[in-house]
Amino acid sequence: MASDSRFGRPGTVAAGGCGFLGEHVVRMLLQQEPQLRELRIFDLHLGPWLEELKTGPVQVTAIQGDVTQAHEVAAAVAGAHVVIHTAGLVDVFGKTSPETIHEVNVQGTRNVIEACVQTGTRFLVYTSSMEVVGPNVKGQPFYRGNENTPYEAVHRHPYPCSKALAEQLVLEANGRKVLGGLPLVTCALRPTGIYGEGHQIMRDFYHQGLRLGGRLFRAIPASVEHGRVYVGNVAWMHVLVARELEHRAALMGGQVYFCYDNSPYKSYEDFNMEFLGPCGLRLVGTHPLLPYWLLVFLAALNVLLQWLLRPLLLYAPLLNPYTLAMANTTFTVSTDKARRHFGYEPLFSWEESRTRTIRWVQAVEGSAQ
Numbered sequence: 001m002a003s004d005s006r007f008g009r010p011g012t013v014a015a016g017g018c019g020f021l022g023e024h025v026v027r028m029l030l031q032q033e034p035q036l037r038e039l040r041i042f043d044l045h046l047g048p049w050l051e052e053l054k055t056g057p058v059q060v061t062a063i064q065g066d067v068t069q070a071h072e073v074a075a076a077v078a079g080a081h082v083v084i085h086t087a088g089l090v091d092v093f094g095k096t097s098p099e100t101i102h103e104v105n106v107q108g109t110r111n112v113i114e115a116c117v118q119t120g121t122r123f124l125v126y127t128s129s130m131e132v133v134g135p136n137v138k139g140q141p142f143y144r145g146n147e148n149t150p151y152e153a154v155h156r157h158p159y160p161c162s163k164a165l166a167e168q169l170v171l172e173a174n175g176r177k178v179l180g181g182l183p184l185v186t187c188a189l190r191p192t193g194i195y196g197e198g199h200q201i202m203r204d205f206y207h208q209g210l211r212l213g214g215r216l217f218r219a220i221p222a223s224v225e226h227g228r229v230y231v232g233n234v235a236w237m238h239v240l241v242a243r244e245l246e247h248r249a250a251l252m253g254g255q256v257y258f259c260y261d262n263s264p265y266k267s268y269e270d271f272n273m274e275f276l277g278p279c280g281l282r283l284v285g286t287h288p289l290l291p292y293w294l295l296v297f298l299a300a301l302n303v304l305l306q307w308l309l310r311p312l313l314l315y316a317p318l319l320n321p322y323t324l325a326m327a328n329t330t331f332t333v334s335t336d337k338a339r340r341h342f343g344y345e346p347l348f349s350w351e352e353s354r355t356r357t358i359r360w361v362q363a364v365e366g367s368a369q
């Protein structure tokens with residue numbers, strides 16, 4: 001099949017295309033890629049919204065499959081031009097075993113790479129994470145750093161460990177010969193905390209606020225900056241990379257890029273209030289209402305409760321030692337590498353990202369007003 005974009009781009013695979021980010025990637029591809037002829041959406045759980053896509057000009061195929069099953073991945077990837085791999089298990093709450101996280105995130109990514117090599121797919125875009133860098137186990141701040149900022153990237157938690165290993169596999173695969181003898185071109189994108197329509201944790205905070213009578217209580221100092229990026233801009237960056245990898249293989253192959261936009265630098269809680277505030281919630285306190293040692297104690301208690309209750313039920317609250325450390329450690333990026341390498345500019349301004357997110361929270365059932 002011709003891979004010259006003048007004749008239309010043959011198959012694009014969106015692995016994990018039914019997830020929070022994946023759905024935005026799929027919709028962005030359909031909106032912003034006039035050359036797209038065929039889109040395969042590969043996911044363990046297919047969403048009902050896929051049906052509406054099947055009537056458009058692009059041939060959309062939904063494939064229910066598991067990235068841990070090499071043959072299923074190979075069948076989905078065969079003959080495709082590019083794979084955008086956003087499939088993964090995002091779990092920092094102890095819902096899933098470390099073995100399963102490793103299996104899906106690391107072995108799953110290995111299967112995607114091998115599928116590209118065996119079937120002759122030349123371009124692979126991988127969704128990595130800021131957590132490949134940090135925050136590290138020492139809780140050292142990463143203040144407006146870029147892709148070259150020195151930082152001791154040491155992790156113990158299964159999720160960042162799996163993302164780091166998978167990213168390494170993807171970068172090492174750059175240049176491998178695929179079926180037909182041409183080199184594989186790979187690239188990893190590292191979003192910070194993504195927000196926007198469909199963000200489950202934002203939904204959880206909103207519901208928690210409603211349960212607490214329209215209030216949330218400050219737990220993290222306002223001075224701790226946490227990197228956030230709008231889902232539409234993350235999706236746009238994936239689409240641009242998928243498009244440009246072919247033309248700028250020498251420059252972009254084997255590279256990592258932080259995902260960034262013009263979202264403001266704020267603490268995790270203050271940032272959430274940009275959306276939850278206009279939906280009727282209030283963040284109580286200018287300083288943390290509980291002393292840090294008590295939060296550490298409660299986080300440790302939650303781990304104990306999770307362990308004790310495991311035979312009976314899954315207890316996975318937002319607060320645990322890892323999420324507390326993440327929320328309490330400054331980690332923000334400031335970079336223009338994506339602009340320099342492939343002309344990325346955010347598609348959505350901060351105002352638009354904010355408005356869209358607020359509209360979505362307002363539409364989430366039940367309003368505080």
Ligand SMILES: NC(=O)c1ccc[n+]([C@@H]2O[C@H](COP(=O)([O-])OP(=O)(O)OC[C@H]3O[C@@H](n4cnc5c(N)ncnc54)[C@H](O)[C@@H]3O)[C@@H](O)[C@H]2O)c1
Nearest residue numbers: 016018019020021043044045066067087088129191193194
């Ligand atoms: N959400 C964030 O803030 C954030 C930040 C940085 C990086 N990321 C990365 O972005 C990617 C997408 O994250 P998300 O927030 O959209 O998560 P998500 O859970 O909403 O989406 C992941 C998708 O992968 C699919 N999936 C899971 N296991 C699978 C398997 N075995 N086989 C096939 N599909 C499987 C899920 O069904 C889901 O549709 C992940 O790789 C994650 O590590 C997310």
Ligand SMILES: C[C@@H](CO)CCC[C@@H](C)[C@H]1CC[C@H]2[C@@H]3[C@H](O)C=C4C[C@@H](O)CC[C@]4(C)[C@H]3CC[C@]12C
Nearest residue numbers: 090092129131192193219268318319323324326327
């Ligand atoms: C102590 C609580 C008081 O309100 C606040 C807890 C907040 C945490 C639940 C979240 C703080 C930072 C978040 C993570 C961060 O945004 C980046 C991530 C990277 C990505 O690859 C997956 C999601 C996440 C780990 C994200 C998860 C939720 C937080 C830990």
